Amino acid sequence: MVTIRDVAKKAGVSVTTVSRVLNNSDHPVNTETRAKIEAAIKELGYYPNAWARHLITGRTSIIGLMVPDITNPYYYGIARGAEAAAHELGYATIMGNTDRVAKKAYRYLELLREKRVEGIIIAGGGSINLPPQLFVDKSGPTKIVLIGRHGVNFPSIRVDNVKAAREATDYLLRLGHQRIAIITGMQTSTTSIDRLEGYRKALEEAGINPRPEYVVEGDFTAKSGYEGANRLLSLSDPPTAIVTVNDLEGLGAVRGCLDRGLRVPDDVSIVGFDRIEMLDYSYIRLTSVDIPTYEIGRAAVQMVVDLLHEKNVKTPFYLPTKLVLGESCGPPP
Amino acid sequence: MVTIRDVAKKAGVSVTTVSRVLNNSDHPVNTETRAKIEAAIKELGYYPNAWARHLITGRTSIIGLMVPDITNPYYYGIARGAEAAAHELGYATIMGNTDRVAKKAYRYLELLREKRVEGIIIAGGGSINLPPQLFVDKSGPTKIVLIGRHGVNFPSIRVDNVKAAREATDYLLRLGHQRIAIITGMQTSTTSIDRLEGYRKALEEAGINPRPEYVVEGDFTAKSGYEGANRLLSLSDPPTAIVTVNDLEGLGAVRGCLDRGLRVPDDVSIVGFDRIEMLDYSYIRLTSVDIPTYEIGRAAVQMVVDLLHEKNVKTPFYLPTKLVLGESCGPPP
DNA sequence: TTGTATGCGTTATCAC
DNA sequence: GTGATAACGCATACAA
Numbered sequence A, B: 001m002v003t004i005r006d007v008a009k010k011a012g013v014s015v016t017t018v019s020r021v022l023n024n025s026d027h028p029v030n031t032e033t034r035a036k037i038e039a040a041i042k043e044l045g046y047y048p049n050a051w052a053r054h055l056i057t058g059r060t061s062i063i064g065l066m067v068p069d070i071t072n073p074y075y076y077g078i079a080r081g082a083e084a085a086a087h088e089l090g091y092a093t094i095m096g097n098t099d100r101v102a103k104k105a106y107r108y109l110e111l112l113r114e115k116r117v118e119g120i121i122i123a124g125g126g127s128i129n130l131p132p133q134l135f136v137d138k139s140g141p142t143k144i145v146l147i148g149r150h151g152v153n154f155p156s157i158r159v160d161n162v163k164a165a166r167e168a169t170d171y172l173l174r175l176g177h178q179r180i181a182i183i184t185g186m187q188t189s190t191t192s193i194d195r196l197e198g199y200r201k202a203l204e205e206a207g208i209n210p211r212p213e214y215v216v217e218g219d220f221t222a223k224s225g226y227e228g229a230n231r232l233l234s235l236s237d238p239p240t241a242i243v244t245v246n247d248l249e250g251l252g253a254v255r256g257c258l259d260r261g262l263r264v265p266d267d268v269s270i271v272g273f274d275r276i277e278m279l280d281y282s283y284i285r286l287t288s289v290d291i292p293t294y295e296i297g298r299a300a301v302q303m304v305v306d307l308l309h310e311k312n313v314k315t316p317f318y319l320p321t322k323l324v325l326g327e328s329c330g331p332p333p
Numbered sequence C: 001t002t003g004t005a006t007g008c009g010t011t012a013t014c015a016c
Numbered sequence D: 001g002t003g004a005t006a007a008c009g010c011a012t013a014c015a016a
Helices: A004-011 A015-022 A031-044 A050-057 A073-088 A102-114 A161-174 A190-205 A222-233 A247-259 A277-281 A293-308 B004-011 B015-022 B031-044 B050-057 B073-088 B102-114 B161-174 B190-205 B222-233 B247-259 B277-281 B293-308
Strands: A062-067 A092-097 A119-123 A143-147 A156-159 A180-183 A241-244 A269-274 A287-290 A317-319 A322-324 B062-067 B092-097 B119-123 B143-147 B156-159 B180-183 B241-244 B269-274 B287-290 B317-319 B322-324
Touching: A004 A015, A004 A031, A015 A031, A050 B050, A062 A073, A062 A102, A073 A092, A073 A119, A073 A269, A073 A293, A073 B092, A073 B102, A092 A102, A092 B073, A102 B073, A119 A293, A143 A293, A156 A293, A161 A180, A161 A190, A161 A241, A161 A269, A161 A287, A161 A322, A180 A190, A180 A222, A222 A241, A222 A247, A222 B277, A241 A247, A247 A269, A247 B277, A277 B222, A277 B247, A293 A317, B004 B015, B004 B031, B015 B031, B062 B073, B062 B102, B073 B092, B073 B119, B073 B269, B073 B293, B092 B102, B119 B293, B143 B293, B156 B293, B161 B180, B161 B190, B161 B241, B161 B269, B161 B287, B161 B322, B180 B190, B180 B222, B222 B241, B222 B247, B241 B247, B247 B269, B293 B317
Parallel strands: A062 A092, A062 A119, A119 A143, A143 A156, A156 A317, A180 A241, A241 A269, A269 A287, B062 B092, B062 B119, B119 B143, B143 B156, B156 B317, B180 B241, B241 B269, B269 B287
Antiparallel strands: A092 B092, A287 A322, B287 B322
16 A cells, blocks of 8 residues: 555655645645645555544544435435435445344444444434444534434434324315325334324314224335235225325335226325335326435435534424325325 | 543553454453453443554455445445445445446545545446546455446456347247337446347347337436337337336336327337336336346445455356346237 | 654554 | 554644
8 A cells, every 4th residue: 555655755755745735734835846746646546544544633524324224215315315415525424224123223333433433324213222322422522313203312304294194194185085094114113103193183183083994004115005005905994095104105005906906096095205206107196295305314414514513403403395296196986 | 532541441451451352362361351341341332443443454344335326226226235245244335326427436436545445346337437546556455346347357247238138128029029119228328238239139130120210218217218108109100019228217118108098018018127126016017127236236245355355256247137027018919 | 845753543563 | 361562644743
């Protein structure tokens, strides 16, 4: 490996001078000297060692991002936004998929600590117990930002899932639906819990008694949406509308209806969450609540950086959601 | 920050001894001493600084991963597999989205160099010019593995896109189609180029003259599939089957047919690539060529690690593809 | 405008 | 079994 000393030797100067041009120090450096050094750097293909630098400055310019599964549109949206913002602000991101397994989350947290990341963003932590190590060092140099509601007191970026689900359900009610079901996410997911609550509130306000058999548990996958719809539609008194907690479930539910010979939206209305990009070109454009995942990711990084700069941050910081109409909802048959 | 010295002081031993227990050194350490040290570590919440360690060992246990866009199923599949394998092998991954912008790719490469990553995996590089910096240091300590065909001589993981596209096209031919069109990716994408070649080969072998108006350029998005299908279906002599270069395009094309009042597969047959998971629950299950993205990501990391261990690797390393039948293909009308 | 010396937190070498 | 110390590559305080 070529070091700053090699550059200094080649340029015939001291390492200090090299360091000064490397860091655009305001300490004056002779133009010729600078040119010589830059030439040496280029010629040797020298890249400063970020870690030797870190040892002195204390900074790593790394932000850690923990998500359950990058394959899920909600999380890849967040990851994309976080990565973009981090890059713009001069940070690299180390990403870890926890698979919602506490042990993996612990392991990652340990890894991020050892790597001295400046901030850690945790998304989807609501569905696992957060590692206790997180709490020992709350006022330490590593800034922690959570995405979503976790019931613990860390700075966080959120959307109002209760309100969003209530609006979605309200929309179905206004279309005239009375028998509205919901396919949830895992019971441990705060996102799912909140959306379920919104659904219930809307029904209650409309004077409709929520039926327990209209609540089936899913897991945010298309498969669970498919199976959930099948369960619901085989009830003796099946729903005419189904709220799902994300678009994958929603699309799965659409397919479930189709396979039972039911049409969407003629026989069954369906709404989803996330407004994944692909939706605009799916066979039936799902009516869906837009969750600004990209912006959430960006905001989380921005919050980490603000915290590092000791700025005051507004937390929890809420981003807006919006019901976007597609083709999957209509009046009840 | 708590350092190894703090631990040593607290345990009443030297840093050397602490270091020994930290690294499970085979140098003997008294059981009681070890216990005291472990207690101190836990009590202080000490995590060794990976970078101070790196300065001595030379290792960072980081692998860099460059992808155009994590939002694309092909790439998030790869990212997922790479991350999982890296985690198992004790590596963290720094991921960068290049947006297919050379400047961003350059910037990331620089960043990865400064961060002294042990390996760099580049996916989708076929669609941009690879940064020249890559080539100055080919025999350096950083191992580089490419995913896909790039026309440059680096170890790589690939699938045979020519063969895969030929098989897909052959399937349509066997169904009786004569007028088969293709919606490609960007002209610079080697993946797209190879799939186009496979398509052409299949037609030629069947004695069919490929018509230039049956080749429309897309960009791997659902939108471009939608628009491409519209272009094709408005021809005076429209195709009865369309090959697309990924599932997003394929689903977009399905929707394009629908919006023109054409049915799939009754009026138009469509095949895609990637076999994204959601497909099983889409309204029309797309017939699609399975690309083992997860395994590709895993294999790339494994190759990096093998190279680091000076093992011989078989390169290019090919992974198999497989045409999986769905509901989107049938005989021509 | 340039250079010397110190130290960041750790591992490795050597001595005890 | 244990410990003192040099070295890793760099930035910084201080000196010239």
